Amino acid sequence: MNQTPLLLGAVAYDPKVVTIWDGFQQYFAEGDLAFDYILYTNYERQVEAHFSGQIHVAWNSPLAWLQSERLASALDRRAEAICMRDSDRDLTSVIVARKNGPVASLSDLKDRKIAVGAKDSPQATLIPLAFLADQGLEPNKDFDVAEFDVLSGKHGDHMGGERDAARALMRNECDAACMIDSNHLLFIQEGTLPSGATHVIAQTPPYDHCNFTVLDNAPPEPIARFRELLLAMSYADPQVRRLLDLEGLKRWLPGRTEGYTQLSKAVEKFHFIDAFVSATVARCK
Amino acid sequence: MQVDLEDLGFDGGGALLVKRALRMVPEGESVTIVGTNSDLHVHLPAWCRAEGHECQLSDARGKSSAVIRRGTTDSQRWSGSQRAGSADSLAAQAIVEHPPQRWGLAARGALVEAGSPEFHFALTDKVEVWSPDAVRIYAQASASQWDPATAVPWDAKFDLPAEVEDAVVQIMTYLIENEMAALIVPSRFIAQLHPHFRETIQVLAIQAADEARHVEVFTRRALLKRREPGLSTAGGQASLQTLVDEPDFAIAAFLLSVLGEGTFLSLLWFIERFAPDPITARVCRLAAQDEARHVAFGMSHLRAHIQAKPEVRESLANAVRERHEALRQTAGLNAEVFDALVLMAAGSWEPASIRQGQSAVAVLLEDMHASRKKRLIQLGFDPTEAEDLSSLHTRNFM
Numbered sequence A: 001m002n003q004t005p006l007l008l009g010a011v012a013y014d015p016k017v018v019t020i021w022d023g024f025q026q027y028f029a030e031g032d033l034a035f036d037y038i039l040y041t042n043y044e045r046q047v048e049a050h051f052s053g054q055i056h057v058a059w060n061s062p063l064a065w066l067q068s069e070r071l072a073s074a075l076d077r078r079a080e081a082i083c084m085r086d087s088d089r090d091l092t093s094v095i096v097a098r099k100n101g102p103v104a105s106l107s108d109l110k111d112r113k114i115a116v117g118a119k120d121s122p123q124a125t126l127i128p129l130a131f132l133a134d135q136g137l138e139p140n141k142d143f144d145v146a147e148f149d150v151l152s153g154k155h156g157d158h159m160g161g162e163r164d165a166a167r168a169l170m171r172n173e174c175d176a177a178c179m180i181d182s183n184h185l186l187f188i189q190e191g192t193l194p195s196g197a198t199h200v201i202a203q204t205p206p207y208d209h210c211n212f213t214v215l216d217n218a219p220p221e222p223i224a225r226f227r228e229l230l231l232a233m234s235y236a237d238p239q240v241r242r243l244l245d246l247e248g249l250k251r252w253l254p255g256r257t258e259g260y261t262q263l264s265k266a267v268e269k270f271h272f273i274d275a276f277v278s279a280t281v282a283r284c285k
Numbered sequence B: 001m002q003v004d005l006e007d008l009g010f011d012g013g014g015a016l017l018v019k020r021a022l023r024m025v026p027e028g029e030s031v032t033i034v035g036t037n038s039d040l041h042v043h044l045p046a047w048c049r050a051e052g053h054e055c056q057l058s059d060a061r062g063k064s065s066a067v068i069r070r071g072t073t074d075s076q077r078w079s080g081s082q083r084a085g086s087a088d089s090l091a092a093q094a095i096v097e098h099p100p101q102r103w104g105l106a107a108r109g110a111l112v113e114a115g116s117p118e119f120h121f122a123l124t125d126k127v128e129v130w131s132p133d134a135v136r137i138y139a140q141a142s143a144s145q146w147d148p149a150t151a152v153p154w155d156a157k158f159d160l161p162a163e164v165e166d167a168v169v170q171i172m173t174y175l176i177e178n179e180m181a182a183l184i185v186p187s188r189f190i191a192q193l194h195p196h197f198r199e200t201i202q203v204l205a206i207q208a209a210d211e212a213r214h215v216e217v218f219t220r221r222a223l224l225k226r227r228e229p230g231l232s233t234a235g236g237q238a239s240l241q242t243l244v245d246e247p248d249f250a251i252a253a254f255l256l257s258v259l260g261e262g263t264f265l266s267l268l269w270f271i272e273r274f275a276p277d278p279i280t281a282r283v284c285r286l287a288a289q290d291e292a293r294h295v296a297f298g299m300s301h302l303r304a305h306i307q308a309k310p311e312v313r314e315s316l317a318n319a320v321r322e323r324h325e326a327l328r329q330t331a332g333l334n335a336e337v338f339d340a341l342v343l344m345a346a347g348s349w350e351p352a353s354i355r356q357g358q359s360a361v362a363v364l365l366e367d368m369h370a371s372r373k374k375r376l377i378q379l380g381f382d383p384t385e386a387e388d389l390s391s392l393h394t395r396n397f398m
Helices: A016-030 A043-051 A062-074 A122-134 A160-170 A181-190 A220-231 A238-247 A258-269 A274-284 B014-023 B040-051 B073-078 B134-143 B162-190 B198-222 B234-244 B249-274 B278-308 B312-326 B335-346 B351-378 B383-392
Strands: A006-011 A035-040 A057-060 A079-085 A093-098 A113-116 A144-147 A176-180 A198-203 A211-215 A252-254 B002-004 B030-035 B054-060 B063-069
Touching (some): A006 A016, A006 A220, A016 A238, A043 A211, A043 A274, A062 A079, A062 A122, A113 A122, A113 A160, A122 A258, A144 A160, A160 A181, A181 A198, A198 B040, A220 A252, B014 B040, B162 B234, B162 B249, B162 B335, B234 B249, B249 B312, B249 B335, B278 B351, B312 B383
Parallel strands (some): B002 B030
Antiparallel strands (some): A093 A176, A093 A198, B054 B063
């Protein structure tokens, strides 16, 4: 196996990321695919590295996917989402309030304070704020936004800001908090939100989360083998199951991009990635 | 199948009812979940997504209804799993000859998920460690545990001549270091035994606990009227070191439990008989009762081991000879202990009494030798070899 390894980029949002990709490296080696990975501290660095040819495939957040898609479009390139987790599909974000608090429905949010996660978190900030705007509640105009901007650049993957927002809700420092649907359950299970103390007052339409992104100059054969091996990972295989559990999925599915529309509208509305895209385009040209 | 959660939400344990319903249908089949909890329409799909089930939600005003199609995660997770023998040690095939390392700490008989980590237990052969009597001996040991605070009449009044008290303190000092060795040796092997042999671990653990109590009561008796214990000799410690350092389970059990503790049984009953005070008598009686169990277990699993592998007998015999050679240059039992035993048995300094004491100790040594020989014959050694091996046993007794 002397071929040049397929290089993957991933963002180090948690120490377990090393365990995960070391495990994948071993799995791919057993499938006769030379594979290595580079960890980045933030998605912007990873996206730019992808376009400069440092990596062949990027494990991208939904926001990083949009950044890549916009960059590809501006540079006359093509980005493709080739694979995603089953758990990346049809997520929703929820607006949560205290059960005995002043907020029982969306209309009660006017002139209130709403806690959100990291500034660049699609699930805990961008999508729910755009959703509220669609419902006639403009952020920082119709209500105050309390940001819990933890580890910027990691696009909310680490959940720290989301959890801080939930805690702020329970400390009465805000009237509602935004989070991903499954984290509402998680925060109840771990005790961050006491059981029965909160309720969901609104839920966004479904959207998709991470994907493996490749650009048009990716080496076709290793990429095809990479995708094939991912789709062949079986939860019945104990060695693989350990990795799937760490990465939070039961099986890999083909990539799809129609689930990013909501986020796309949100970043347009807030002009969230324009500066990054134009600066990167200038550097890549 | 339809399950109505009523107003129970996932924050109140609703997932349990959903899981139970899904277990009742084959994978690929569906169940309908209905409920009135206001967050159910959020939590049910989120939970299904994480668990690998498909969820079709219809949310009418005030009531959620979802059709959940059971995914294949359960069968995938448990494919390749293995039943780790059987809990009942008397059931056929309950105790396997070589339990896999990946069964690890699982309860015997549990279903072990494939992919469980490999452990590194050194003792994994049934023939080396298992005794069918382990269950009975453990139960007996558990039922016979005594409390050092109440089992001994610590407040009993007695007054011994200073030299007799010193003799008792010296004997206790000797017993303490021997019992410490008897505590450490099984403890070392507990950590090496595969947990599949649960009852063997339990017997050794309770054996260590027994010795801990013995160390406690012997120490307490030694310090009853003295500030410090007596003498510890180089020869005595050298003899015990050969036990503590022995890496082989069968040899260690043979030297410690069969020969050492077997010999100690005679010693403890001797002290109990000639004890000059009720406390010394009591602590030795309690210890002797425990030691008898330790000897019984050692005999039992070595008998099973020798039956399965007769060649083991030769390596046990060699171990006694090697130990004898290793200790040839040492003094063996320290003279102070020997003299203390004679004085205690004599009860006074009268020459006639000393003669009786000396004679009693000589009888003790004979009794020790005869008992060792009897046990060696029970393990299948012929009488000549048993005689030979018994006479080579350490002069330090343990």
